[in-house]
Amino acid sequence: EPEVTQTPSHQVTQMGQEVILRCVPISNHLYFYWYRQILGQKVEFLVSFYNNEISEKSEIFDDQFSVERPDGSNFTLKIRSTKLEDSAMYFCASRPNGPGAYNSPLHFGNGTRLTVT
Amino acid sequence: AQSVTQLGSHVSVSEGALVLLRCNYSSSVPPYLFWYVQYPNQGLQLLLKYTTGATLVKGINGFEAEFKKSETSFHLTKPSAHMSDAAEYFCAVSEAAGNKLTFGGGTRVLVKP
Numbered sequence: 001e002p003e004v005t006q007t008p009s010h011q012v013t014q015m016g017q018e019v020i021l022r023c024v025p026i027s028n029h030l031y032f033y034w035y036r037q038i039l040g041q042k043v044e045f046l047v048s049f050y051n052n053e054i055s056e057k058s059e060i061f062d063d064q065f066s067v068e069r070p071d072g073s074n075f076t077l078k079i080r081s082t083k084l085e086d087s088a089m090y091f092c093a094s095r096p097n098g099p100g101a102y103n104s105p106l107h108f109g110n111g112t113r114l115t116v117t
Numbered sequence: 118a119q120s121v122t123q124l125g126s127h128v129s130v131s132e133g134a135l136v137l138l139r140c141n142y143s144s145s146v147p148p149y150l151f152w153y154v155q156y157p158n159q160g161l162q163l164l165l166k167y168t169t170g171a172t173l174v175k176g177i178n179g180f181e182a183e184f185k186k187s188e189t190s191f192h193l194t195k196p197s198a199h200m201s202d203a204a205e206y207f208c209a210v211s212e213a214a215g216n217k218l219t220f221g222g223g224t225r226v227l228v229k230p
Contacts, residue, residue, distance in 0.1 A: 004160070033217065043161070043207060043220040056217060091160060105151055106218055108161040 002026045004109035006092050012115045013082055021077045021112045023092030030097035032075045033106060034067065036060070036088040043091070049075065050097075082116045089113050119144045119210045121221035129227045136195040138224045140182075140208030143189060149211040150191040151218065152182055156204045164206070167191060178202070203228045 005024045013019050025032050034046040047057040049067055064080045075094075079086055090113075093106040124139040142148055149168045153161040165176025172184040178201075182193045191208060205225045209218040 006160075035220075042222045045217040045219065048217055058217075093161075105163045105166050106161075107163075108153075110158075110160040 004092055004094055004107050006090075006109035006112050008112060009110065010113045010115070012117065015084060015116055016081050019079050019082055019114065021079075021090050021092075021114070023075045023077070023109055024073050025075055025092065025094030026096070026107055027073070028096060029094035029107070031055075031095040032067075032069070033093040033095075034077045035091040035093065035108075037091065037111075038085075038088040046077070046090075079114075082114075084116050087114055087116045119148065119212050119219045121208050121210050121219055123206075123208050123221035123224050125224055126222060127225045127227065129229060130198045131229050132200055133197050136180075136193075136198045136202060136226065138193040138206050138208075138226070140191045140193065140221060141189055142191060142208070142210045144210055144212055146212050150182075150184060151209040151211070152176065152180070152191075152193050153207045153209060153220075154178075154204045155207065155223075161207065164193070198226075198228050200228050200230065202226060 007022045032049040035043050037043045045058050047061045048055045066078045068076050089111045091111045092109045095106050120143045122141045151166045152164040154164050155161050164180050165174050167174050167184045175181045180195045182191050184191050205223045207223045208221040211218050
């Protein structure tokens with residue numbers, strides 16, 4: 001069964017550094033999402049992406065965050081200047097488009113654990 | 118705005134006993150409702166979903182959930198717990214196609230032998 005893959009599984013970075021989290025969504029999916037889960041807290045929506053542009057973003061997704069689909073397969077989340085409070089598990093998800101897909105669930109990757117020191 | 122409340126951050130059940138995880142939602146429009154499971158060091162896996170039609174939905178691993186509009190609830194049950202059911206379970210709501218999922222706080226299930 002096709003799956004969403006995320007790399008790396010664990011990233012450690014120093015405060016103020018830039019990080020790029022990478023995701024390869026399922027190949028025929030067209031909606032992409034990033035979520036994060038701070039340790040012990042709920043899974044929070046960051047951003048959704050469709051047709052090469054952001055379709056919705058949360059208050060968390062401020063100017064230090066950006067997303068990109070640089071080619072036909074990757075979907076990236078960039079954090080420009082990391083802060084201690086950015087430490088979390090980041091999940092990528094994708095959803096198909098097309099007839100009948102309007103109520104389809106999100107397919108999640110296994111996540112990237114980001115640790116900011 | 119949509120929101121989800123899961124009652125109980127931790128639930129402990131004996132193997133073979135009923136598993137009941139509670140989820141209440143708020144939504145301004147008819148919702149789409151989902152239950153996801155997260156095993157340690159893994160991503161979120163869909164257990165089941167409710168979109169339209171039958172209010173009792175069956176999912177994988179013997180789980181089922183019932184949508185009750187009058188109670189704004191979508192509780193998850195399994196008649197007989199198995200050790201492999203130990204995981205964290207998340208209820209989520211979506212208000213429309215393509216929209217984001219809003220998750221509850223999660224319930225961690227411990228299964229005792």
